[in-house]
Amino acid sequence: MPVPERLGFHLKRAEQALNAAKNAALRPAGLTVPQYAALLHLAQSPGISAAALARACGVTPPTMNTVLKNLQEQGLIERTPHEWHKNILETRLTAKGAQVMATADANAVRVERGLAGAFSDEERETLIALLARCVEQLEGARSA
């Protein structure tokens, strides 16, 4: 099967280009793409557990653990024990984390807007629908 006929090839290329662009946009803020993703979900759901955050970001718990460890070393987040459920660590942005997040988000949104600007509303919806179909098929085949 020739490479250019493989949908996976094109999907991978697009995701790599996106990653490269986001990485460049986030570098000034000192964040990596996964770090930014974690902070983004964290800003919208303060106090979320690491496992829930991992699910939201689509990674495994050990992966999120590494990301959070790096963020904590930079002083961007803090993790405190849950009030009564002692096995849960509540994760929250620090003031510094919220500030870094704000500037990083501005740059990330700029990339997203630039990308979105390359399509009409209809094309954008089509692309999202087709990508959703990819996910559906791939995850369906996984369990079958």
Next chain:
Amino acid sequence: MPVPERLGFHLKRAEQALNAAKNAALRPAGLTVPQYAALLHLAQSPGISAAALARACGVTPPTMNTVLKNLQEQGLIERTPHEWHKNILETRLTAKGAQVMATADANAVRVERGLAGAFSDEERETLIALLARCVEQLEGARSA
């Protein structure tokens, strides 16, 4: 900007699902996705240099170096000095490598066919065109 409106989110999800599916398909052969990608291009261009292989796979030379090192340790490839250009190492599949590649490719193609089967010819072309537009926009903005 809400997460579900971000094209990047959907792109990432689709690529993750693809990667998970391919990884599961390649596990029986003992290969990772990048290793398979390298072997695939290597099978089509025997004797290619590591740098050229890196470009074909869309990764940096040090990354390809790591992948090749692992493949070499498994005895799937061999690297010999170039005939007259002494700073180039020609990379080739070993017999064992070609055999592993054959079985792995069968599984990988099965995933690709399954994914392709979720779309009509027209949809497939639309998806590829839209993804190409993503790459174009993202790489264009990068240099601007």
Next chain:
DNA sequence: GTACGATAGTTAGAGTTCTAATGCGTGTCA
């Protein structure tokens, strides 16, 4: 009241990926 299942968190190990920097070899150009 105890045992079990589900969930959260973590550690260990292997692999991929990047940037930055270095050394080597070839070819070109003055």
Next chain:
DNA sequence: TGACACGCATTAGAACTCTAACTATCGTAC
């Protein structure tokens, strides 16, 4: 012929990612 630019290969360091395995805690079911 000598200097410089270019490309290949490699090393070092940091970060992300996975699977596998383990521990701890809570809630429930017997």
